[in-house]
Amino acid sequence: MSNRFKIGDHVGWNSEAGRVSGTIIAVHTSDFDYKGHTHRASADDPQYEIKSDKTDHIAAHKGGALRLLP
Structure with a gap:
């Protein structure tokens, strides 16, 4: 099972x-x-x-590709 996140969470990915x-x-x-x-x-x-911090790009990922950021 992948990580669980919610709307508004700040996350990072490769x-x-x-x-x-x-x-x-x-x-x-x-x-x-x-x-x-x-x-x-x-x-x-x-x-x-997920909406990128630097651009208006929207990406779609499963939780396993994401990590929660502070």
């Missing part, structure tokens, strides 16, 4: 560009379409939409 941080803006507990792709999510393994 991207192709290096370490990125942002704020969770949505929690998905069922499959959803994002940027033309179906992302798999469930109540036991949710996915999170």
